[in-house]
Amino acid sequence: MQYSSTRGGIAPVGFAEAVLMGLASDGGLLVPTQLPRVDAATLRDWSGLRFEDLALEVMAPFVGGDIPRDELRTLIDDSYATFTHPEVTPIVGVGDRRILELFHGPTAAFKDVALQFLGNLFEYLLARDGGELNICGATSGDTGSAAIYGVRGKARISIFMLHPKGRISPIQERQMTSVLDANVHNIAVRGSFDDAQRIVKELFNDLPFKSEFSLGAVNSINWARILAQMVYYVFAWARCSGGDPEHRVSFAVPTGNFGDVFAGYLAKRMGVPIDRLIIATNRNDILTRFVDTGVYAVGEVFQTLSPAMDIQIASNFERYLYFLHDEDAGRVRALLETLQTTGRLEVETAHHERARADFDAVAVSDAETLEQIRQTYAASGYILCPHTAVGVKAAGSGDAICLATAHPAKFNEAIRLAIGCDAPLPPVLQGLMDLPTRCLELDAGADTLKAHIRETLRDTR
Ligand SMILES: Cc1ncc(COP(=O)(O)O)c(C=O)c1O
Numbered sequence: 001m002q003y004s005s006t007r008g009g010i011a012p013v014g015f016a017e018a019v020l021m022g023l024a025s026d027g028g029l030l031v032p033t034q035l036p037r038v039d040a041a042t043l044r045d046w047s048g049l050r051f052e053d054l055a056l057e058v059m060a061p062f063v064g065g066d067i068p069r070d071e072l073r074t075l076i077d078d079s080y081a082t083f084t085h086p087e088v089t090p091i092v093g094v095g096d097r098r099i100l101e102l103f104h105g106p107t108a109a110f111k112d113v114a115l116q117f118l119g120n121l122f123e124y125l126l127a128r129d130g131g132e133l134n135i136c137g138a139t140s141g142d143t144g145s146a147a148i149y150g151v152r153g154k155a156r157i158s159i160f161m162l163h164p165k166g167r168i169s170p171i172q173e174r175q176m177t178s179v180l181d182a183n184v185h186n187i188a189v190r191g192s193f194d195d196a197q198r199i200v201k202e203l204f205n206d207l208p209f210k211s212e213f214s215l216g217a218v219n220s221i222n223w224a225r226i227l228a229q230m231v232y233y234v235f236a237w238a239r240c241s242g243g244d245p246e247h248r249v250s251f252a253v254p255t256g257n258f259g260d261v262f263a264g265y266l267a268k269r270m271g272v273p274i275d276r277l278i279i280a281t282n283r284n285d286i287l288t289r290f291v292d293t294g295v296y297a298v299g300e301v302f303q304t305l306s307p308a309m310d311i312q313i314a315s316n317f318e319r320y321l322y323f324l325h326d327e328d329a330g331r332v333r334a335l336l337e338t339l340q341t342t343g344r345l346e347v348e349t350a351h352h353e354r355a356r357a358d359f360d361a362v363a364v365s366d367a368e369t370l371e372q373i374r375q376t377y378a379a380s381g382y383i384l385c386p387h388t389a390v391g392v393k394a395a396g397s398g399d400a401i402c403l404a405t406a407h408p409a410k411f412n413e414a415i416r417l418a419i420g421c422d423a424p425l426p427p428v429l430q431g432l433m434d435l436p437t438r439c440l441e442l443d444a445g446a447d448t449l450k451a452h453i454r455e456t457l458r459d460t461r
């Protein structure tokens with residue numbers, strides 16, 4: 001399997017190189033040059049598999065010959081052995097609603113599904129091929145801790161993780177800043193998540209700096225993130241369909257950086273029987289507006305009760321534009337240049353129609369989010385995290401499977417507002433608030449971050 005850039009500026013690379021490259025060297029995102037197709041017989045074969053075995057089947061064609069199958073199997077088994085649920089991502093019934101629980105990993109958010117795997121994958125590739133990796137990432141709360149837990153204490157890897165100061169939940173902050181391993185560097189940026197993500201991309205686009213410091217990516221700009229997230233869509237289909245290829249399922253997906261729902265979109269393109277994909281946003285509704293109007297226009301970032309989705313520039317939207325325009329990298333480049341210079345881009349009517357066929361999209365206010373948490377709790381005793389509540393509200397009366405992207409106890413300020421008490425802390429979140437922490441505060445500038453990385457690595461190398 002080969003990977004090329006959404007902007008068409010690099011020669012195709014194999015899986016291992018794509019994973020280590022993170023952001024493509026021309027500033028674009030890496031995408032497979034050809035998507036494998038899944039036929040009805042394969043779907044039937046996959047339907048009874050354990051999560052780990054299914055992950056192997058889904059991932060193997062994308063990995064190609066870069067990792068022997070038995071070694072890929074070990075990587076996958078090790079990655080999901082850290083989950084507390086035997087099914088890894090179980091589906092539970094809440095009233096007549098099906099919830100796909102993605103929060104049984106070490107940091108209680110869906111990011112663990114990909115980042116436990118990516119941490120092990122980095123470690124494997126560096127041990128096998130040599131070299132080092134200095135990860136640079138941006139988080140609105142959940143990617144940061146999942147990535148840190150994925151690589152803490154690992155040889156040859158350091159991680160610099162930027163979060164927007166004061167805009168993540170207290171427990172999310174503690175999860176990251178209480179990890180004191182020498183290879184972990186937390187940075188609170190004075191700005192928004194979009195500022196943090198922009199700085200990280202600026203560093204990746206400074207190719208001499210990227211090469212000198214062997215920068216690596218853990219955000220969903222890294223292809224391996226999308227790949228690992230595709231698995232639970234297939235798993236959920238298999239559990240709900242009993243393996244009947246005619247049985248289609250829909251998903252409601254709380255959306256910010258567009259990585260999660262994009263993984264579902266690709267699974268559907270591969271032939272997994274997925275009907276509707278519902279993009280559920282909070283008040284930061286740039287994606288909802290795009291599906292409604294065909295215009296992607298960057299606006300102000302609002303702080304909401306679902307803070308991990310307080311995002312305006314959705315990284316993976318570029319990957320979608322690429323597939324929407326039949327893999328025409330020139331067109332993507334032109335659209336992105338317009339976005340860069342004017343803050344908006346508009347797709348042609350035919351493409352807008354296709355986008356409307358690909359996705360439903362619903363924006364949910366904070367008041368609706370609280371009401372959804374309240375209603376679900378009153379009816380069933382089940383506590384939704386605010387992001388999950390956005391998805392459940394967006395699903396409305398339809399039968400979409402709703403992705404539960406985080407454990408509610410990570411967002412107890414919102415839970416308390418909704419139901420007057422806290423969600424009980426699962427074991428992985430207990431005791432965090434009593435731990436010592438380490439975190440540096442920096443201005444939202446790429447040069448400041450570069451200087452910090454240079455200095456830190458000079459001291460530790
Ligand atoms: C709890 C939670 N839900 C939903 C999202 C949105 O996912 P994505 O950014 O892949 O669209 C995030 C952040 O990514 C998150 O942390």
Ligand SMILES: N[C@@H](CCOP(=O)(O)O)C(=O)O
Nearest residue numbers: 139140141142143219220257
């Ligand atoms: N909501 C995310 C933002 C980063 O998204 P990613 O999927 O690109 O890593 C977070 O929790 O940090």
